[in-house]
Amino acid sequence: MExxxxxxDEILTLAASHFKVPRERLSxxxxxxxxxxxDSLQTLDLLTKLxxxxxxxxxxxxxxxxxxxRTLAGKIQARL
Amino acid sequence: MKQFQGQALSWKSEAGVIELALHREPCNELGSLSLGEFxxxxxxxxxxxxxxxxxxxxxxxxxxxxxxxxxxxxxxxSQAMEKTAAQRGVREFLQRIHHVLNRIDSSPLTTIAxxxxxxxxxxxxxALVCDLIIADKMARFCFPELRLGLIPGFGGIxxxxxxxxxxxxxxxxxxxxxxxxTKAQQIGLVSQLVGEGEALRAARATAAQISKFDGHTVAAAxxxxxxxxxxxxxREIDLFCELFTSAAxxxxxxxxxxxxxxxxxxx
Numbered sequence: 331m332e333x334x335x336x337x338x339d340e341i342l343t344l345a346a347s348h349f350k351v352p353r354e355r356l357s358x359x360x361x362x363x364x365x366x367x368x369d370s371l372q373t374l375d376l377l378t379k380l381x382x383x384x385x386x387x388x389x390x391x392x393x394x395x396x397x398x399x400r401t402l403a404g405k406i407q408a409r410l
Numbered sequence: 411m412k413q414f415q416g417q418a419l420s421w422k423s424e425a426g427v428i429e430l431a432l433h434r435e436p437c438n439e440l441g442s443l444s445l446g447e448f449x450x451x452x453x454x455x456x457x458x459x460x461x462x463x464x465x466x467x468x469x470x471x472x473x474x475x476x477x478x479x480x481x482x483x484x485x486x487x488s489q490a491m492e493k494t495a496a497q498r499g500v501r502e503f504l505q506r507i508h509h510v511l512n513r514i515d516s517s518p519l520t521t522i523a524x525x526x527x528x529x530x531x532x533x534x535x536x537a538l539v540c541d542l543i544i545a546d547k548m549a550r551f552c553f554p555e556l557r558l559g560l561i562p563g564f565g566g567i568x569x570x571x572x573x574x575x576x577x578x579x580x581x582x583x584x585x586x587x588x589x590x591x592t593k594a595q596q597i598g599l600v601s602q603l604v605g606e607g608e609a610l611r612a613a614r615a616t617a618a619q620i621s622k623f624d625g626h627t628v629a630a631a632x633x634x635x636x637x638x639x640x641x642x643x644x645r646e647i648d649l650f651c652e653l654f655t656s657a658a659x660x661x662x663x664x665x666x667x668x669x670x671x672x673x674x675x676x677x
Contacts (some may be wrong), residue, residue: 371437371528378548378590388551389587400498 332384332410336402341380345399348379358400380406411454418444421451426463427617428519433470440532440564441480445507452513459519463625464617465512467540468610469526473565475523476551478531479563485663493655500654504647506565507532511565515539515640518629520620524613525549526606530588535564538573541632544616545591545600552588558666559658563650566641574598 332340332344338358346353349366368376380402381388386409396402413422418434428575430451432438469475481673488496514521523537526546534551537543555562561583570579578597582589620628653659 349458370479373549374528374588377547378550381590382547382592387589387593389585391585391587 332407334403334407337384337407337410340383341399341403341406344379344383346378356399356401358403359398361397362399362402363397376399384410386410411449411450411457414447414450414454416447416450419451420650421454421458423458423462427462427614428462428465430465430467431470432468432476435471437471437473437528438469438533438538439476439477439480439483440507441483442492442503444480445503446511448510455513455517461571462519463621463623463628465514465517465519465521465540466610466613466617467521467536468499468526468613471528472527474527474533475525475529476533476536477528478554479507481663481666485667487525487537488654488660488663497651497655501647501651502649507564508643508647511536511539511584512569512638512643515553515565515569515636516633518625518632520617520628520632520654522613522616524609525591526609529560531555531566532564535562535566535569538566538569541636542598542601542616544604544609544613545594546604546606547591548596548606549591549594549600549609550588550592551582551594551599553576554586554588556583557586558662559656560653560662561646561650563646565643565646567646568639570599570635571642572639 332334334374342356342358343353345362345366346356351366363373375390375391384406386406388405392405393402396405415419419430419432421428421430423522433466434444438444487499507534520542521540522542522544523540525537526549529549530552531554534553553562553566561567565581574597591600591603595603602612621629
């Protein structure tokens, strides 16, 4: 079982790597749309990356209104 | 016509394999331009089939296979007409696209959708006419139509029901959620799951394998195991047209077209 902090760290690393943003520029409470500069279609890419990495299913509607990495990590942690 | 280069799609036929590429920005939205070129393809298919054993449909757009119907065009056209005319226009569009998709669905060739990224709505329905779906692991599938007050209109429900059953149709339709290629393979929708950017290569390898079989036998087997759900497809058009004039649809389309939301695809 991963800890919440480890989950959050892995999300930040994965997002930085996929969208080619320096990892040190991302913080847990950042708005990931702004921090990663992604549009709606790229958000789907992020969702797929996270599902594949953590081997979970994240229904889109559970992520509606979620825009920061920390809350996102909480949603994933709840399904691990 | 062994090859064609259009604005929305192109195709070529080489060594017994027809490759149909979608390349309309931003993500191959299906509107009147695409439909016209798909009709050109459907007309050419009879000749192409004589020298081919497989058809591969894929996208050259980075964002995905196809994001579905061109909702902006649908909204703008329907706004420019009174309700009855708009409903007539939609029915005509649906009948034309059903004609094309039914033609591909019933082709004697083995048909393969090589998908990646967004495979939503009409794009998902296009993949569903194919015999095999080969997906890269970044592909996502979704029927978001209910958020517009509609049902899928390009044959999606009857075909998904034919291939997988009613439960999965209800899950996708009533939640509007998208699911990834791993899930799609688990439920039997995707026949091969491959790495990022590998779907077309895997589709070509599969087409090469198919070439080893007798074409008449493949065609006979396909006719036997993959009937076109004609009655349900007709009922789908009727229901879509009935729903199309509702206030919910006008509001849903308006919201989508005017949305600046970062996640406008979400129900």
